[in-house]
Amino acid sequence: MKRRLVVIGAGLGGLSLALRASSQGWNVTVVERHHSPGGKMNRYCDSGFVFDTGPSLITLPQIFFELFDSCQVKRDHLHFRRLQPLTLYVYPDGTRIPYPGTLPDVATVLERFEPDGGRGFWHLMSTGARLFELSWRTFFRTVPTELPSRTELRDLLGSLRWFPFRNAWGNYARTVERYVHSEYLRRIFLRYPTYVGSSPYRSPATLLVIPYLEFAHGGWYPDGGLYRIVETIVAALRERNVSLLTGVSVEQILHHNGQVTGVRLANGEMIPADVVAYNGDASTADALLGRPLRWRRLPERSMSGVVFLVGLKRRLPEDIHHHTIVFSSDYQREFRELVEDAVFPTEPTVYLNVTSKTDTTVAPPGGETLFIMANAPARTDIPWAEMTQQLWERVAGVLRRAGVELDERDIATLSAWTPQRFEQEYGMPGGSIYGFASHSYRTTFLRPAMRDRFVKGVYYVGGSTHPGGGTPMVILSSKLAFNLIQRYEMAS
Ligand SMILES: Cc1cc2nc3c(=O)[nH]c(=O)nc-3n(C[C@H](O)[C@H](O)[C@H](O)COP(=O)(O)OP(=O)(O)OC[C@H]3O[C@@H](n4cnc5c(N)ncnc54)[C@H](O)[C@@H]3O)c2cc1C
Numbered sequence: 001m002k003r004r005l006v007v008i009g010a011g012l013g014g015l016s017l018a019l020r021a022s023s024q025g026w027n028v029t030v031v032e033r034h035h036s037p038g039g040k041m042n043r044y045c046d047s048g049f050v051f052d053t054g055p056s057l058i059t060l061p062q063i064f065f066e067l068f069d070s071c072q073v074k075r076d077h078l079h080f081r082r083l084q085p086l087t088l089y090v091y092p093d094g095t096r097i098p099y100p101g102t103l104p105d106v107a108t109v110l111e112r113f114e115p116d117g118g119r120g121f122w123h124l125m126s127t128g129a130r131l132f133e134l135s136w137r138t139f140f141r142t143v144p145t146e147l148p149s150r151t152e153l154r155d156l157l158g159s160l161r162w163f164p165f166r167n168a169w170g171n172y173a174r175t176v177e178r179y180v181h182s183e184y185l186r187r188i189f190l191r192y193p194t195y196v197g198s199s200p201y202r203s204p205a206t207l208l209v210i211p212y213l214e215f216a217h218g219g220w221y222p223d224g225g226l227y228r229i230v231e232t233i234v235a236a237l238r239e240r241n242v243s244l245l246t247g248v249s250v251e252q253i254l255h256h257n258g259q260v261t262g263v264r265l266a267n268g269e270m271i272p273a274d275v276v277a278y279n280g281d282a283s284t285a286d287a288l289l290g291r292p293l294r295w296r297r298l299p300e301r302s303m304s305g306v307v308f309l310v311g312l313k314r315r316l317p318e319d320i321h322h323h324t325i326v327f328s329s330d331y332q333r334e335f336r337e338l339v340e341d342a343v344f345p346t347e348p349t350v351y352l353n354v355t356s357k358t359d360t361t362v363a364p365p366g367g368e369t370l371f372i373m374a375n376a377p378a379r380t381d382i383p384w385a386e387m388t389q390q391l392w393e394r395v396a397g398v399l400r401r402a403g404v405e406l407d408e409r410d411i412a413t414l415s416a417w418t419p420q421r422f423e424q425e426y427g428m429p430g431g432s433i434y435g436f437a438s439h440s441y442r443t444t445f446l447r448p449a450m451r452d453r454f455v456k457g458v459y460y461v462g463g464s465t466h467p468g469g470g471t472p473m474v475i476l477s478s479k480l481a482f483n484l485i486q487r488y489e490m491a492s
Pocket of ligand 1 (some may be wrong): 008009010011012014031032033034038039040041053055057059248249251279281425426427433434462463464469470471472474
């Protein structure tokens with residue numbers, strides 16, 4: 001008889017786990033409380049504008065391809081476009097740096113801004129490269145909370161020669177400031193820990209892996225929008241007869257004598273299972289399992305965000321890129337407000353993503369599709385809804401500096417997202433986007449375990465667990481989870 005897997009949540013992690021398992025002959029059911037699958041990687045359409053509501057930048061597309069190829073899913077229709085230069089950085093004094101582009105372009109930027117021609121820059125990049133090699137061989141392949149298998153142990157020991165002894169173990173911001181002299185380039189480096197919802201001033205230097213992987217492997221956009229990836233997985237699941245139930249939540253994970261037996265839905269229906277994988281925030285699973293919270297003290301959550309999806313009836317200036325960042329005038333103050341004071345910054349750094357700059361299918365003719373985001377603290381005890389106008393004014397004020405005027409008369413559609421809405425929509429405490437913050441080695445490397453210690457047959461998948469948040473990591477998480485399921489469940 002086929003083994004039965006129930007996946008709770010149709011986020012990217014849940015969907016890709018369902019794809020891996022169904023491709024190996026498992027009988028799979030996915031239950032999603034929303035009406036559309038995708039979780040944070042979702043889509044919103046209005047008045048001819050098509051928005052990706054969550055991720056906008058794909059790094060490491062090879063991880064997506066590995067998922068599709070290993071499950072024999074056709075992907076010819078998915079056209080990933082490498083954006084070059086990837087991001088336009090706009091500074092408070094009006095300086096503009098398009099980065100990173102080709103190697104000669106980067107060399108020109110370094111000559112212009114770094115007195116030593118960029119020796120420190122290359123030093124940090126090579127540290128990032130060694131960290132990436134090390135992670136690729138270890139952290140991205142094995143789960144640190146599990147005993148390694150014999151092959152994994154061999155690989156781990158073999159990888160020690162990649163161990164980057166120097167520079168990788170200090171504080172992220174201090175390491176950057178030691179090696180990079182120009183304030184302009186420092187800003188670019190300091191931005192990367194925010195890719196995992198963390199502060200550069202509190203993160204470990206191991207996050208240097210992020211600027212390296214973006215520099216070396218590029219930033220990508222799939223034509224038609226990122227939701228095309230979700231659609232491709234969902235179509236493949238249907239071909240494999242996976243039952244995808246949407247608009248209904250799982251209320252309880254059922255277990256008996258320490259063994260999982262299935263799930264109970266909000267409508268009372270029971271679905272029996274040999275294995276259950278939870279794709280929601282792993283730290284919230286105790287309630288579903290009907291037991292007291294196991295965390296004595298929860299680590300700090302990663303940041304949330306304030307997002308405005310704007311359909312504009314006119315085009316933006318030519319020099320605004322697909323990805324544009326407009327920096328605040330005081331980055332340290334911004335992160336002090338975000339992390340220490342846990343408030344929305346007085347003057348936020350604003351990320352502007354204009355997909356219609358590269359993809360004409362996502363906006364009506366003459367229009368522009370804008371995803372505008374600023375970091376926000378992960379807390380819901382602030383009256384976010386009442387503050388929306390104030391948040392808009394702060395964000396629009398910063399964008400004005402880059403020549404982006406957002407006049408109400410030009411706006412065809414606007415949808416505002418605050419941490420409150422992120423929490424409601426995705427069930428992430430405080431609206432936190434990436435699980436626990438990477439503010440220590442422990443929360444960076446020892447995230448919530450992927451296999452439940454007390455109930456056999458319960459697993460965790462997605463950005464709150466290993467190896468971490470962000471779309472490529474979440475797909476790797478489904479690979480790690482499925483490896484564990486095969487290791488522990490096929491033997492029994
Ligand atoms: C605004 C924003 C910008 C981002 N930008 C980027 C980016 O540029 N690049 C990048 O790589 N990543 C980015 N990310 C992060 C990326 O989207 C996430 O890391 C990834 O999509 C998370 O996938 P997941 O599998 O962890 O599940 P999630 O997307 O968190 O989905 C979990 C699903 O489980 C469902 N669920 C939970 N509990 C239950 C229950 N009891 N019953 C039924 N269903 C349940 C939820 O409804 C949800 O749909 C961004 C995220 C956001 C929100």
